[in-house]
Amino acid sequence: xxxxxxxxxxxxxxxxxxxxxxxxxxxxxxxxxxxxxxxxxxxxxxxxxxxxxxxxxxxxxxxxxxxxxxxxxxxxxxxxxxxxxxxxxxxxxxxxxxxxxxxxxxxxxxxxxxxxxxxxxxxxxxxxxxxxxxxxxxxxxxxxxxxxxxxxxxxxxxxxxxxxxxxxxxxxxxxxxxxxxxxxxxxxxxxxxxxxxxxxxxxxxxxxxxxxxxxxxxxxxxxxxxxxxxxxxxxxxxxxxxxxxxxxxxxxxxxxxxxxxxxxxxxxxxxxxxxxxxxxxxxxxxxxxxxxxxxxxxxxxxxxxxxxxxxxxxxxxxxxxxxxxxxxxxxxxxxxxxxxxxxxxxxxxxxxxxxxxxxxxxxxxxxxxxxxxxxxxxxxxxxxxxxxxxxxxxxxxxxxxxxxxxxxxxxxxxxxxxxxxxxxxxxxxxxxxxxxx
Numbered sequence: 457x458x459x460x461x462x463x464x465x466x467x468x469x470x471x472x473x474x475x476x477x478x479x480x481x482x483x484x485x486x487x488x489x490x491x492x493x494x495x496x497x498x499x500x501x502x503x504x505x506x507x508x509x510x511x512x513x514x515x516x517x518x519x520x521x522x523x524x525x526x527x528x529x530x531x532x533x534x535x536x537x538x539x540x541x542x543x544x545x546x547x548x549x550x551x552x553x554x555x556x557x558x559x560x561x562x563x564x565x566x567x568x569x570x571x572x573x574x575x576x577x578x579x580x581x582x583x584x585x586x587x588x589x590x591x592x593x594x595x596x597x598x599x600x601x602x603x604x605x606x607x608x609x610x611x612x613x614x615x616x617x618x619x620x621x622x623x624x625x626x627x628x629x630x631x632x633x634x635x636x637x638x639x640x641x642x643x644x645x646x647x648x649x650x651x652x653x654x655x656x657x658x659x660x661x662x663x664x665x666x667x668x669x670x671x672x673x674x675x676x677x678x679x680x681x682x683x684x685x686x687x688x689x690x691x692x693x694x695x696x697x698x699x700x701x702x703x704x705x706x707x708x709x710x711x712x713x714x715x716x717x718x719x720x721x722x723x724x725x726x727x728x729x730x731x732x733x734x735x736x737x738x739x740x741x742x743x744x745x746x747x748x749x750x751x752x753x754x755x756x757x758x759x760x761x762x763x764x765x766x767x768x769x770x771x772x773x774x775x776x777x778x779x780x781x782x783x784x785x786x787x788x789x790x791x792x793x794x795x796x797x798x799x800x801x802x803x804x805x806x807x808x809x810x811x812x813x814x815x816x817x818x819x820x821x822x823x824x825x826x827x828x829x830x831x832x833x834x835x836x837x838x839x840x841x842x843x844x845x846x847x848x849x850x851x852x853x854x855x856x857x858x859x860x861x862x863x864x865x866x867x868x869x870x871x872x873x874x875x876x877x878x879x880x881x882x883x884x885x886x887x888x889x890x891x892x893x
Contacts (some may be wrong), residue, residue, distance in 0.1 A: 483518060486566055487511040488808050490540055491503040493565075493609045495557040497616060500548045509547060511538040537563050561612060561678075568674050569604040573597050575668035610760055612666060615682035640674065696862055760789065769795040770804045773810055781812040784830075788823045794832040799841065805867040809843065812860035814888055817847035820884060824850050839893035840873070849884040864888060 487510045516537060521532035522886045534865045537559045544555035577597055582589040766777040773795065781789045814830075821828040828848040835842050864886075865875045872891040877884070 474591060477606075478598065479518070481598060482601075483514050484511060485598075487514055487553050488567070488606075489602070489605050489609060491543075491561040493562050493613070494540065494544050494550075495548065496613050497558050497561075498544070498548060498554055499549045500550065506543065506547055509808075510540065510543045515541070528798050533563060533567065534577055564607075564678065565608045565612065565675070568671050569601055569608060569669040572604060572668060572675070573601045575665070575671065579665075608679070611679055612682055613779070615679065639778075697866075766791045766793075768793045769797050770803070770806060772806050776807065776810045776814065780811070780818065781830070784821070786816045786824050787818065787828055787830055789830045791832045791833070793832055793843075795834065796836060796841065796892065801871060801890055801892065806872060808867045809864050810890055811887070812864050813845045815842075816886075817845055817884075820847050820849040824848055824882070836892075839891060841890050843888040843890070843893045845886040845888075848882055850881055851878065861886075 475536050488507060491510055492502065495506070514536065516530060521535065523820050540559040540562060541555050544558055545552065548555075551560070564776065572780040580823040581593060581597075584593060607679050724751045765782070766774050768774055768777070769780075770793070773793070777791060780786075781791075814832075817830045822831060829846075831844070833846075835844070861875070861877065868875050868890060873889045875889070876887045879885075
């Protein structure tokens, strides 16, 4: 999809085969670079049929628009963007925002690289028209075009954060500046290279030098934008990590305060146990059995208040379950969880997992009417332990992963684990797999 100088200097009938081969090399190289860039940006595996499909689409577009739009222009390039978007969406299975961004960036970089090379061609090549040296120079220009594209693609991939589960975070933020850069580059190409003569006047050289500078600045502006995007993502990630640490620290403070309070109550109960036993002995010794039974029930209730409502084998989890589910007493909860001891999972990470999972479950239940419930379970699978959180939710689609789920995933990955979330009807299920070996 190159226009301009090639069509002028290769206009003779004797070089049609060379022109055809050059166009084929250009299309083939662009299809390979575009697909490699798209696959690496989205984390998808490259397959040969992806390249074949995209190359075939480019060839069809080239043949179609060479007749409809002989001078090239915006329409053929726009069709190429749509073709790459379609392959990314349908063949690779990527989401819409990242598919659009990959297509726009791929074509912007290739067109901007073409503009840089074309500026050089417009200054150097006219003096070689009709000479045998023109053909190796054209091949060298094509190689320079591919090298510049590959370098810019590599720099863009280095600056862009790798996707998580095929999703690049905050990727939509890049779409608008990418479209702006792309539109500006198309305007430069369309207005400045629509006609090229075999002889270049001396006064035109500064203009092409200025165009070369502008297009090099366009590439630099894109890379600076991608760098700013990476810094923004790192800031969001640091903020999420800080929120996770704050939440875990608050859970630890709650655990310490609750443990201290229960310890004080236990000490007071133990201090008074002799008096309670003396009273109970007096009631039973005096034959006052009913009063003795009533007093014994009070003692049992007092002892029960000293224990946690849920016994999982982890005091941290016991307190978190009691606190979170106690604040949501209107939601029926079922806990069937016994954690192995020892199992190598830090209490700090347990706070992150359970606090975020329970907060999300309670919020989802409170957003729906009718029957609702929360279920927490766990089961051991060899060297792994599976935590299961289930709750009722609304009937809409599964929402995108938020900060809470990202914090859970980060905690699980520390133990070579994994997290999966699925929604079936009005039931949301979260599975957290932890390596406890």
